[in-house]
Structures are given as C-alpha cells and as structure tokens.
Amino acid sequence: MIDHVRPAQLSAWFATAPEGSMPLVLDVREPWELQTASVRADGFELVAIPMGELSARLAELNPARPTACLCHHGARSLRVAAFLDHHDFERVANITGGIDAWSHEADPGVPRY
Template sequence: MIDHVRPAQLSAWFAAAPEGSQPLVLDVREPWELQTASVSADGFELVAIPMGELPARLAELEPARQAQRPIACLCHHGARSLRVASFLQHHGFEHLANITGGIDAWSRESDPAVPRY
C-alpha cells in the first residue's frame, strides 16, 4: 500500500515506522530541479535519483528494502513520485509514501525558504 502524505504530515508518518529504521526521502526530480530547490535532510536520509534513472539504479535502494525502511518519494507536485512509489511497490518495497503536493507543497507547508518553481 502506498500512503499519501502531505509534507506537514511527514514526521508523523516516519514516527509510525518500525523502531530503529531510518526513514528515507527519495527525491526523483531532475538535477536542474535539485539545483533550483532542495530540502534539507532533518531526521531522515535524503537520496536523489531521477525517475528515469531509477530502474538502472534500483540496487542502490536494496539495503532500504531489506531493512524495511520507510521510503517517502518526492517530486515537484506528486505525480512522478507516485509513479516511482508504484514502481518500488512492484519491486517488493513495502513501507512507501508519496509526498502529496511535492516540493511545491513542502515550500508552502513546511519550509518557506525552499524556492518554488
């Protein structure tokens, strides 16, 4: 199952994760988008893999799958990240969320210092 979590709810979603598992935010935006606006890792690990590169780089996330780490997927508005969460679910990942509204909502709800584009 893929949860839909607003940026303001992300800490609570991570808190519900299995004890001892470090949460992961998977940013699937393109490099130019990361240069334009990025989040700061605060209480979670941040990994950036563009959506188009994910099939070839899936092994990089294998330790997270094995450890049953919660993974929240992030993009600009939430469409790409939902597709990535579905892809990960198909490949055996279980604790998944789509950050609904993406980094745009992150800027509006959690950190106004993050530029909107």
C-alpha cells in the first residue's frame, strides 16, 4: 500500500517506522532539478536516483526500509512509489506536492522552480 504524505507530515510518518530503521527519502528528479533545489536530510537518509534509472538501480535500495518518494510536484514520485510497492517494498509513501510543497510546508529556503 502506498501512503500519501504531505511534507509537513513526513516526520510523523517516519516516526511510525519500526525502531532502528533509518527512513529514506528517494528523490527521483533529474540531476538538473537537484542542482536547482534540494532538501536537507534531517532524521532520514536522502538518496537521488532519477526515475528513468530506477529499474536498473533497484538493488541499491532495501525493500524493508521505510521509503518516501519525492519529485517536483508528486506525479513521478507516485509512479515510483507504485513501482516499489509492486516490487514488494514494505513501507512506501509518496510525498504529495513534491519539493514544491516542501518549500511551502517544511523549508521555505528550498527554491521553487
């Protein structure tokens, strides 16, 4: 099942993770987007794998780890979350609104584009 989590709710979603598991934010945007705006890892690990490379790099991710997917507005990350869910990842979330919403709700220092 895919959870839908707003950036302002992400800490609460991470808090429901099993004890001892470091949550992951999987940023699926393109490299130029990462250069334009990026989030700061705080209480989670941040990994960037562009959506188009994910199937080839899937083995880099741990299916048992809580994983929240991030893109620009939430459409690509929702597709990636569905892909991960299909590949038996245990806890998957889409960060609804993407990095654009992150700028509004979690960190106004993140540039909008």
